[in-house]
Amino acid sequence: MTDSTSTYDALLAALHSVLGDAGLVLTGEAMSPYCVDWRGEFGAPALAVARPKTVDQVSAVVRVCAERNIAIVPQGGNTSLAGGAVPIAGRAQIVLSLSRMKAIRAIDPVGMTMTAEAGVVLETVQEAAREHELLFPISFAAQGSSQIGGIISTNAGGINVLRYGMTRQRVLGLEAVLADGSIVEGLRHLHKDNAGYDWKQLLIGAEGTLGIVTAASLRLAPRPKHKITAFLAVPDPESALALLRHATAQLGDAIAAFELISPSALALVKQHFGLKPPMEMQSWAVLIEAAASLSGLRDAMEAALTMALEAGDASDGVIAETEAQAAALWALREHVTEAELKSGRSVKHDVSVPINRIPDFIRDATSALHNAFDGLQLVVFGHVGDGNVHFNVLGAAVEAKAAINRVVHDVVAGHQGSISAEHGIGSYRVSELAHYKQPSQLTLMRTLKRALDPSNIFNPGKVLNDGRSFSEK
Ligand SMILES: Cc1cc2nc3c(=O)[nH]c(=O)nc-3n(C[C@H](O)[C@H](O)[C@H](O)COP(=O)(O)OP(=O)(O)OC[C@H]3O[C@@H](n4cnc5c(N)ncnc54)[C@H](O)[C@@H]3O)c2cc1C
Structure with missing residues (x-):
């Protein structure tokens, strides 16, 4: 028996003792849907897929992996459009799917709050709110698959941001597991809470790189008649x-x-x-x-x-x-x-600019691209009421993905915009973030990452090229 075989066997035995048969997916065929993204563009094999049912199991899985320096890719509904929820090559890793943690723990119709576990599908949360004449306003085309942990970890936007804000504005508290396996319990239902750092904000939008969200208390709204x-x-x-x-x-x-x-x-x-x-x-x-x-x-x-x-x-x-x-x-x-997906490969841009600059951005980016490339087709749409434009490129030119990104994002930067309005960085935009984010902000982000995940086990290679090689601690 080789060393690597015995290490792998020991890992599986430890995971099995935490999760049992029901919580572990091991065969290549059964693991494959967890290892490729919605667009079929990103992914790599995993050693195993862990499917815990409780926060204690999540904590135990993190400890098992941390002891062995095995990386963990948290996954919700796997609808990320940024290649964030699947493994990328270069490091021994497991996928940790939250989809069995799907209890709605409580609804308070008077305080208009709900406590839901990470694996509850967004549409299920919307329906549960509706039963009480309430509204959970985060809404978008993938709501039948995306999960609460995923929308929180991407700070998802969608069609109602103009009126109700991003997911961040709908989260009152979190329960989460940190890189040493410890559980942080913060499922409060308070609208006002200035008692110390608001740590939950760090995990919202962190794309699984700083901690694993296991449950959330959500702020509902009155349901308009x-x-x-x-x-x-x-x-x-x-x-x-x-x-x-x-x-x-x-x-x-x-x-x-x-x-x-x-x-x-x-x-x-x-x-x-x-x-x-x-x-x-x-x-x-x-x-x-x-x-x-x-x-x-x-x-x-x-x-x-x-x-x-x-x-x-x-x-x-x-x-x-x-x-x-x-x-x-x-x-x-x-x-x-989905129509874009059926049309073949595309280069996607999910940008925001100040609302009054949207027409100028669309015009400038269109002419910059047509000046630089032949054979492209532009598909533009978005939630422009909040400044968010999806500016996607189809056609033969998509082979020049990196160069296309640079042309579009230079125009975004010229209009004081952001290279990711709502989909996140994932693995798709890591180099673009490094190029466009101010150095002082990147330094602060790296400091946070190292403080919360010193061994770089949470979703390595996503969001941040943090100066360490991918396989390093
Ligand atoms: C057709 C379509 C339309 C879309 N429209 C929109 C839109 O309008 N607005 C928008 O914002 N997005 C949109 N998206 C993108 C996507 O659906 C969202 O980003 C969604 O929030 C992801 O949820 P998920 O559960 O699928 O997360 P996943 O794709 O599984 O994961 C997303 C990221 O979060 C991390 N993660 C997942 N669960 C956890 C957890 N419990 N703890 C820690 N990290 C975790 C993953 O590692 C990954 O980095 C769309 C996607 C599709 C396919």
Whole structure:
């Protein structure tokens, strides 16, 4: 027996004693879905997939791995668009899937909070809130698969950020396991708590590099009784911003979502899913949704549309009359990412710029790319009501991925934007983060990483190139 075989056998025996058969996946075939990302672009083999059911088991698994310097890749629904949730080659590692930790531990309808374990699917949390006439407002196309631990670890955004904020704004407390296996219990339901450092903020958006989230107390919102959804054809992104002003003037903070969709994105959705806008159009589109507990939304939405049409900021528009019509309008937006996947490889950019710079960013990035490359197709869409643009490149030019990233991100930097608005860094954008983040901020991030994970066992090679080689402590 070789040394490496006996080390591997000892690791499996130790994991088995913690997790039993039900909590351990070992065969190559059964492990493969955990080892490749949603886009089929990233991944590497793992030694094992651990599927703990309790926080104590998570803690024990971390101790087993820490003692042997085995890295751990935490995984939720594996819907990351940044290659964050799967192993990358270069270090002995296991995947730690939280999907068996799926209890909703408590709901408080008066305080409007919920305590949910990391593996609860986002849609399940939304449904549980709805049963109490409440709302968990984080929402996006992958909500049927992504999990609470994943959305917290990516600080997910989605369609309602404009009104309700990012996931960070919805987390009141966390339970987590640190790199030495210790459990930090912080499942409070307090809206005000200035007693010392707010450590949970470090784990939110850390993409599994600083600790493992095992449960969270979540802040719910009142469920609006009325909702209205409209779809408009707009001449260009400048007009979309003018429309945002009309909508804000009429609907105020009832606006929950304001999405921009390019003609090429609509064309892809039609090509791959047969979904068409409700009117004949070749132009950009905006999808607006407003929600409130008081009535009057329809009059306000109609007034906003009239203002936009009269000013020439929209050429046509419809207001959904039924929930089914609203769902059909949303389907046009929600199928864009999958339609892109069906079109082949793409170079994805998930950027944010100040809202008033969105048209300039789209124009500048488009011309910079066309000047630099032939044979590319741009698919642009996003949550522009909060400054977030998905600016994706398809076509033959995708082979020049690194160069394309640099061209787009230089334009982002020129507009004082961010190279990741909501999807995170994962393994996809590590070198871009190192290039664009200020050195003083990178130094601070490395200091935090070394303090919380001195042996670099949590998701190594993700987010931060922390100056250590991948296999080093
Ligand atoms: C079709 C589609 C549409 C999408 N739309 C949006 C969108 O609008 N907005 C948006 O923000 N994102 C979007 N995403 C990206 C993705 O769904 C989110 O990032 C989501 O939050 C990831 O959740 P998950 O459970 O799948 O996490 P995973 O993909 O499993 O993991 C994501 C990251 O979190 C870490 N992690 C997971 N669980 C834990 C845990 N318990 N503790 C510590 N670390 C953990 C992983 O290591 C990884 O780094 C979309 C994805 C798809 C496929």
